Amino acid sequence: MSGMPDRASGKAPGHTSGKTPGRTPGGTFVGMPAFPRAAHDAVRDPTLRANLRHATRTIRDRRAKAVAELDDWDRLREAGKQIKDHTLRHLGHYLEQLEAAVTAAGGTVHWAADADEANRIVTGLVEATGEREVVKVKSMATQEIGLNEALEAAGIRAYETDLAELIVQLGEDRPSHILVPAIHRNRAEIRDIFRSRMARWGRPAPEGLTDTPAELAEAARLHLREKFLRAKVGISGANFMVAETGTLVVVESEGNGRMCLTLPETLISVVGIEKTVPTWRDLEVFLQTLPRSSTAERMNPYTSTWTGTADGDGPRAFHLVLLDNGRTDTLADEVGRQALRCIRCSACLNVCPVYERAGGHAYGSVYPGPIGAVLSPQLRGTASAIDASLPYASSLCGACYEVCPVAIDIPEVLVHLRERVVQGGEFTRHGAKVTLKPAGGHAAERAAMRAAGLVFAHPGLLRAGQRLAARTRRAHPRTLPGPGRAWSATRDLPAVPAEPFRDWWRRTQEGPGRPERTDGREAGA
Amino acid sequence: MRIALFLTCVNDTLYPGTGRAVVKLLTRLGVEVDFPAAQTCCGQAHYNTGYRHQAEPLARHFSDVFGAYEAVVTPSGSCAAMVRELYPRLGERARAEGRGEALARVLAPVVPKTYELTEFLVDVLGVTDVGAYFPHTVTYHPTCHGLRSLGLGDRPERLLAAVRGLTLAELPGAEECCGFGGTFAVKNADVSAAMGADKVRGAESTGAEVLCAADNSCLMHLGGTMTRLRTAMRPVHIAEILAATEEEPWS
């Protein structure tokens, strides 16, 4: 059960725009630099900035319109939150119910405590079919566990069939967005990848391929069709699992999901345990909120639901792999567990000003953006440099919380995780209680916070400090040395005024007739 | 009506002009303003950086200083949000840590009566025309805490629209964060600066002379960015605009 290495080296190779640092089957992006260093380069990459700005702004406005069509949006959001909270509160019960229903419908249920175990189970199931290749529907869970790499190590080739995943796979790139993993690529870059790489994986790109989206989509259709038609094993995730009926739901756009779910003889679905909902009826909430939040559509082009196996229609064998991999650790944290409500719509990424400028790769995880900043440090722990830096990758502006269709208070969880980083304390890792020490690198900050706390507890000290600053104000530089340079490299400091407000008040407002209020605390300062 | 001014540690130290403007404005509107000298800091920076336990004594101190007043008014959206939104959470967390109701009880009185300035003007005093005069083109940046935590809505714009001589220019991408974010400005300085620069360029594109907001923390970041980008615009707190009159113009 050592699937998720806790420690990635804090000493990272230089940042890697366009290159792929090694990924372990454990799913950690080994050697990812901490967020600020990765973002440093992204901010200075004009193509990346333009691509992200264009894409996120397009979808942002459309999402707002799609949501505004429903006058009961707030109630749907609240209901979605309640359904998920209730399910999480009784997760064991619903998983057992789900298992029974899937089994009764002809499916086989497997449990995986961590990434390694899930990879072993899936690899074994594919090997048992005798096949050496599989087609895959885009799935965050299989990315998280590094399934493709594990299959490759066993000599099995996994073909990603989602257009964006295909772009990432062909380009030997990393995903940078939950919904649109190749969002960092513009159409011209996609055309170049198709032209230069498709032939290596199968049918080459058509002669004279241009960068119009319709032609690029056609090229992907032709390239993947031969793979779909001969595939014997399909691998998917799922958006929802209905406990009472054993029904799985995949929400998609292109039809590659339908191909993988219906044409192969064997279907293997790897799904995080938190994807459970209690009843069929619960889908009435999420099938309204998910498409509008993610692709800004009233409904996505295709939604497939299936319950076990069906006679003569679709796969003859169905395997469900229920994945923990840090989810139960997340569940153990009363504040942090709300991150498990996430339905992976990616609305929070699309509105996030930090994501727009830092790009998805800076988050060092298959879960980028605001939700990634609260999910990755919980699923993986905060021991690595990247995971310890993620809770700070936010200005706490709250735009993510505002658009979240299951009302995850991401700023609240971010602050809570900052506390975990700087204070340490007791948390759950791999199902066991551990006591974390405060993270290194925060000593100066801790001292500053303590000093500020002392000053603020004693108004007299505050006033003395203000007066000292006012008296020496002409000597203050407008730029700072040391850590303060982080501010003054790009921004001037405000001038210190000649007189703090409290002195002005005392001088002008507390003259005769305006007796000074008693101020007992100050005496002790 | 008698209120306590919670000026905030940042304004007290760096932006006393904003404090003087609030006093002038509220006095003009018939409000008696007190400035309890024992006030210091609401604890926001501690809380948001992960030092919740060190924010607690500051919150208790705030409650001690302001608990007896009818209303507390502050010219800072983020500090108002700290009290209104996060003080109750401090109490909840203390309860969850097995420390009982004590903290929640101490903090409860100040939560409902702490107002951000524009909210106090519009909701409590019921005014939008405060008799101000400000003959400049202004663009307004709604700060995140004001917009999303407090739900100030169009209150600030309504106040500005009623100012004589003032032309209000719509800020493109107004609802997007300016990139300050407290310690974020230093911990993620590159992203913070990029956000600030985009905000300043957006403001510049309106042709306004003044970028106005209801929070000097954001304006400190944006003002510092403006001088570095050599823009001619000036950052001005909304209190200073609302306090300005023909007789005593803003300077």
Place this chain on the structure above:
Amino acid sequence: MSSRDIVLGRIARALGPAPGEPYDAYEAAVDRGYADRHGDLTVEQTVDLLAANLADYRALVHRTEETGLPELLARLLAARGARAVLVPPGLPPGWLAAADAVRVPDLAGSTPAELDRADSVVTGCALAVAETGTIVLDGSPDQGRRRITLVPDHHVCVVRVPGQVVASVPRALRRLDPLRPLTWISGPSATSDIELDRVEGVHGPRTLEVVLVEGADRACAGTITRG
């Protein structure tokens, strides 16, 4: 210890004792105060909304009386140049009476490559959702196996109106059987993967034609009086 026990044990420790019976708690836990449908539309308006939303997502919408259906289907297939059309086993025999294309039956033994040689497919549906412009297939005899509406590039779907039209997603779920494999289709295959902008036509049928047929409701149980 099995992994099942490990995971369930971790959950139990993470949560502590759960209060009450889960299902009873569930009823109380969720406020269902959201709308059962949006807007107070007449039956006719609901069908119009379906047509408008289908068209908005680039489905080609046709309306006809039942008597005109065979002519219309023949025309649609001919216009497409369809030589081979996949036919589910329970498609009403009259529907394709006027069409020239070769009928290819939906057989369990057909390989995907064989299906790929068909130009078009004609099916009925389980229901259609007006607010979202969605048709839902449930594998009934007039719809066939899931793959026959997937592999051909041209899908013609017949919806009986108003009987098969529901206003909203909640109403659709109540009428569907979760134990059947369901396919919800909203417009032709599309992608938002290039610069987050929607482009029609990837792996599923790139042309979706929906025929709204009036006067064919007699055979349909559970006809609704208001959308």
